[in-house]
Structure formats: C-alpha cells, structure tokens
Amino acid sequence: MxxxxxxxxxVESILDIKPDKLRQRGVKALxxxxxxxxxxxxxxxxTPQLVHWFSSLKKVGISVMILSNNSEKRVKLFSDSAGVSYIYRARKPLxxxxxxxxxxxxxxxxxMVVVGDQLMTDVLGGNQVGAHTILVTPIASTDGWATKMNRHLExxxxxxxRRKGWLKWEE
Ligand SMILES: [Mg+2]
Structure with missing residues (x-):
C-alpha cells in the first residue's frame, strides 16, 4: 500500500528534468x-524558462499535458499562455x-512520466496507471486549503x- x-x-525543480534523458529512456509523454x-x-x-522547457520536450518528440485538479479558468489561463494542452478538474489521484x-x-x-509536488494526488495517481513518477519540491512553501490537508498525511x-529507508533524498 x-x-x-x-x-x-x-527533483528540486521541474526544470531539472532533462528532456533528452527522458527520450533516451523511451519516454513518449509527460x-x-x-x-x-x-x-x-x-x-x-x-515563465520564459518553462516555455523553453516545454519546447525542448516537444523538440525531442515528447508530448506534454497539464493535469490539474484546479478550475478551468486557472488551468486554461496558464496552459494557453504556455501553449500546452490540459485537463482541468482532473480529480487526481483517480x-x-x-x-x-x-x-x-x-x-x-x-x-509516460507523471510529475507533481504531491504524493496524495500526482504520485499516487501516476503510480496507479503504471507511469514513471517524479516528485518535485513544491515551489511555494504555502498551499491552498485542500492541499494543506493532504500535506499532513503526506x-x-x-x-x-524514510524509516523504511526508501527515500534517497533529504527533505
Ligand atoms: Mg500541486
């Protein structure tokens, strides 16, 4: 369980994920x-860095999608400006x-690779569909109210x- x-x-930041390395491993979608x-x-x-990162993924032939539990308004605003397809109200980890x-x-x-900052939604959901999951350190140290509850369990x-010795990184 x-x-x-x-x-x-x-990884510390999503920008640490290198598109060419993914491609070499046979990854086709992120x-x-x-x-x-x-x-x-x-x-x-x-941000310009994200726009560059998205375009380097596409350049090596990796399809990209944003999957967010947030509202259409918020997800569409970001995704359109980044030029990436999206699914809003994704109800992860379902x-x-x-x-x-x-x-x-x-x-x-x-x-497929699934990237996210939460164990309870992104990692659990990605693992359930057999994807390679990458946890990132959350960008902000604060969270919205729903996420706050997940963080306690997380x-x-x-x-x-950590007690089982499964984690190879420091918090
Ligand atoms: Mg998140």
Whole structure:
C-alpha cells in the first residue's frame, strides 16, 4: 500500500528534468501538475524558462499535458499562455484523467512520466496507471486549503518511507 505513494524519482525543480534523458529512456509523454509544480499556486503566468522547457520536450518528440485538479479558468489561463494542452478538474489521484491523457497522447503507462509536488494526488495517481513518477519540491512553501490537508498525511507517509529507508533524498 505504502509503495503506491513512492515516487520513482525526486527533483528540486521541474526544470531539472532533462528532456533528452527522458527520450533516451523511451519516454513518449509527460503529464505534469500545475500548482506548486510549474508555478506557485497563487501565481498565474508562465515563465520564459518553462516555455523553453516545454519546447525542448516537444523538440525531442515528447508530448506534454497539464493535469490539474484546479478550475478551468486557472488551468486554461496558464496552459494557453504556455501553449500546452490540459485537463482541468482532473480529480487526481483517480485514474480517469490520467487514462484520458494516455488515450489523447496515444501512449501506455510505461511510456509516460507523471510529475507533481504531491504524493496524495500526482504520485499516487501516476503510480496507479503504471507511469514513471517524479516528485518535485513544491515551489511555494504555502498551499491552498485542500492541499494543506493532504500535506499532513503526506508528511506522515514520508516519515514512514524514510524509516523504511526508501527515500534517497533529504527533505
Ligand atoms: Mg500541486
């Protein structure tokens, strides 16, 4: 059970994920969370670094989609400005939006990478569909109210994993 929450990898920033390395591993699609993964939950626009990162993913032939539990208004605003497709109100960790993304991008779970800042939504959901999961350190140290509740459980799960020696990174 606890294994379902264990990410395959951890990075400080999404920009540390190198598109050519993914491609070499046979990755064909990347699904990413929005809030506190790409930008802080209380900010709106994209950054030149993110625009560059998205375009280098596409350049090596990796399809990209944003999967967010947030509202259409917020997700559309960011995704349109970044030029990336999206699914809003994705209800992660439920598998439906992940499966929809896989159908749209025509990939199987093991050809897909799922990136996000939360174990309870992004990592759990990605693991359930057989994707390679990458946990990022949240951009902002604050969270929206729904995320705050998840963080309590997340800290507990992380402490269990740390005790088992599963985590290879420092908090
Ligand atoms: Mg998030």
């Amino acid at each position: 606890l294994r379902k929450f264990l990410p395959d990898e951890h 699904v990413t969370d929005l809030d506190n993964t790409l930008i802080a939950w209380n900010e709106k626009g994209t 598998p439906f939006a992940f499966r929809r993304a896989m159908r749209i991008m025509k990939v199987t779970g093991d050809e 800290r507990f799960i992380l402490s269990l994993m």
